[in-house]
Amino acid sequence: MKGGIGQLMKQAQQMQADMQKAQEEMAAMQITGESGGGMVKITMNGKHQVQALAIDDALFGDDKDMLEDLIIAAFNDAQRKLEKTTQDKFSGLAGGLSLPPGMKLPF
Numbered sequence: 001m002k003g004g005i006g007q008l009m010k011q012a013q014q015m016q017a018d019m020q021k022a023q024e025e026m027a028a029m030q031i032t033g034e035s036g037g038g039m040v041k042i043t044m045n046g047k048h049q050v051q052a053l054a055i056d057d058a059l060f061g062d063d064k065d066m067l068e069d070l071i072i073a074a075f076n077d078a079q080r081k082l083e084k085t086t087q088d089k090f091s092g093l094a095g096g097l098s099l100p101p102g103m104k105l106p107f
Contacts, residue, residue: 022089031085033078040070042078046086050075 026046033042039056059067 019090026086026089029085031078031082033074033076033081035073035077036070040067040074042071042074044078044082046082048079048082
C-alpha cells in the first residue's frame with residue numbers, strides 16, 4: 001500500500017509541474033479572432049488581454065454600427081478559440097494520474 005501512495009504522490013507532483021508549464025505556455029500564447037471575412041482581427045494572449053486590433057481600411061467609410069458589430073464578433077471569436085485551446089491543453093494533464101475509484105481532482 002505504501003508503494004502505491006508514493007507512486008500516486010510522484011504522479012501528482014509530475015502533474016503539478018506539467019500544469020505549471022502549460023499555464024506558462026498559455027499565458028505566452030497569441031490567439032487571433034476574425035470577423036467580416038478577416039476584415040476585423042483581434043489578437044489576445046492567454047490571459048484574455050487584447051494585444052492588437054486590425055481593421056481593414058475599407059470599413060472606415062461604412063456604417064459605424066456594422067463596424068462595432070464586426071469588432072464584437074472578432075472579440076467573441078478570439079474568446080471562443082482561446083477557451084477551446086485552453087480546454088484542449090489542460091484536458092489531458094490528469095489523464096496519466098491513476099486515482100482510486102471515486103476520487104476526483106478539484107479542477
